[in-house]
Amino acid sequence: MTVEFDVAVIGLGAMGSAALSFLSARGAKTIGIDAYFPAHALSSSHGDSRLIRLGYFEDPSYVPLLQRAYYNWRALEIRLRTEILTTTGVLQVGAADSKIVAGTRASCEMHGLAHEVLDKAEMGRRFPAFQLDDDEIAVLDPQGGYLRPEAAIAGYLKLAAQDGAVLHFGERITAIEPGDGGVTLRSADGLYRAKKAVVATGPWIAELVPQLKAHAVPIRQVVAWYQPRDGFATEPRRMPCFLRDEGAGGSYFGFPAIGIDGVKVGRHAHFRERINPDEPNPPVNDADTALLDGFISKRVPAAAGQRVNAVTCRYTMLPSEDFLLDLAPGNPNVVVASPCSGHGFKFTSVVGEILADLALEAATSLPVAAFSFDAMNRFECGARVTDIPLG
Template sequence: MTLGTEKNSYDVAVVGLGAMGSAALFHLARRGVRAIGTEQFQLGHDRGSSHGESRAIRLGYFEHPSYVPLVRRAYENWRELEQLTGETVLTVTGILEAGKPDGMLVAGSLEACRLHGLDHELLDPAEVARRFPAIRLPENYSAMFQPQGGFVRPDLASTLHLRLAEEAGAAVLTDTKVLAIEPRGEGVRVVLADRVIEVGSVIVAAGPWIAELVPELKPQLFLNRMVLTWYEPKRPELFGLGALPVFAIEGEDDFLYGFPDFAGLGFKCASHFGSGRLATADDARQDAGPADEARTRRFLERYLPDAAGRLKAMKTCVYTMTPDEDFVIDCLPEDPRIVVASPCSGHGFKFASVIGEIVADLALDGETPHDIGRFRMRRWG
């Protein structure tokens, strides 16, 4: 079969239109670049990592202080997206992080806040209970409150990025699987089932499918199945906006995070540690069941007992993990026309607005003013 070829119609192709791909397409289109985005499913699907009502955002970053400048820029870009659309994408609730004082969560966030001069408060369990009566911490725990923390709405954010990208001239193909990415001469061929698109550069933002298109990454990636849960609290007044901040609790054997009920859908919470490995992204299913719910409920009964009412909903998603849990944002060493956009190890959505900017820089210029040294592929040799 001979495939039709679209030559020189586009400068850049973006493969995958979840969090990172939609933001990348927006940043390309707003610069006047002829760009096309492809998505193998329908937009807003629930088989990857970019769905589920809310994602936490915070400045003090326990994973590593070097993330702080990027998340500062992400805040700026989320606010700009709001200005451009009139929609509320980022809501500030504050974020409470709790656990043993020397644990990775509290100690890491405290280090980042002190290093970057970020607003924060250290609270003991009694003060946490006074200010946020839904949360009950053991006496040997400590907590840190960051007033600028909150949540981003992932489904809305991606929709808005794509809407603005199309309004600026970008093309979008859905239900279109990319079969191969082939560097050729002065360009790159993006091979689809029914056509070949020739472009100058490609941004691969395929989430858990990224290793299929960038096999160099395969030895370094694994997929974690994650389950999100929504509950009808026993005391709803303790779990709405203004009563409960976004929170994370590093417990003895699990790490739970959660959000206030801001849309009437229920109190949302999930474990950050996952519930098993997936062999391939195609193995992901909406298959959450009683064992998943029991795990979350056990944690709630210990730390937020008034949350553990009737289960309202569960959803699965996928974390695409690296061994060091840092991102991958880079041009392929063997061909800088192919840009890899962020297997994010479960903490990336908050950065989508700035990662889109960064990978647009890389696709157009081969470099970016943002410091992404921590995320380069050379760290694996």
């Protein structure tokens, strides 16, 4: 006998776990299914810390979603009685006309967000961990900080279970079959019937959403941790989280010494190497460590002590590097969430709400028009992400 659910959520990483929690809290009969186990190393939802910031350089249109995300993160903390979001401030560093710095200032000014603009001398006085060139500045977002991804996912799954959700781990959904009034999900272990399905499977999303085969591309990402040379300058009260624009050299992100491994840094999208999501993450190599060692020595010298750890994970990129939150073309009973593109975790708490809206109401009042299949298909660029060679 096949049990029928109101909504089945496939993939229980950041977005799937949040969606399951919001759906279950609204009284929906839910099941969450994941091929692996929470916050596993083949996903994009682990690694101790994720940045959160309000002055969003990518596009000011993200700010209202971020404001809702902050509200939802604090609501999650209250319900869990634990800290998920820690405020340290976030520094955006680079040339005044760089994408990160200019974009952050524009976003803050458009939405009236608190921020400070600091020159090299002021940075040296207040935040001595960083090294700036003479013509560079920094924009401080005082409400920025970091999230604890493993705690967030575990918390959402705990709340979903408390609200009645059924959880299946170690089970891979191989097909979603449309039918009258819903969908049938197939796995090696059986069949599941649901009125709606939410697909949030990260690097595997194209397996269940064929419209994304030419668009959603998993790539390799590397981060490293360093024991700082100057533990005083790199502790969280004196070293905010940061983003740094290196122009043609890409953009970097980092965190103060918030754990035993020290200061964490990475380059956004790293070398943009396409990977096979069904294979283990490629190991860290000398080119990876040379890149990150060189960056931290030059730009955050106070942190450039011994490298104690380096790991690979993965991003799932869309050509525009935006999100995708929409009903599947031709199947309104399937909600698609491929929202990361390397910058999505901070939005988890609002994306979960959006996915619940789409599954239960087929619409949301939150501003997501830019994250539709139509918007994705309209996007044009000279070098598509799908042209990235396998590394």
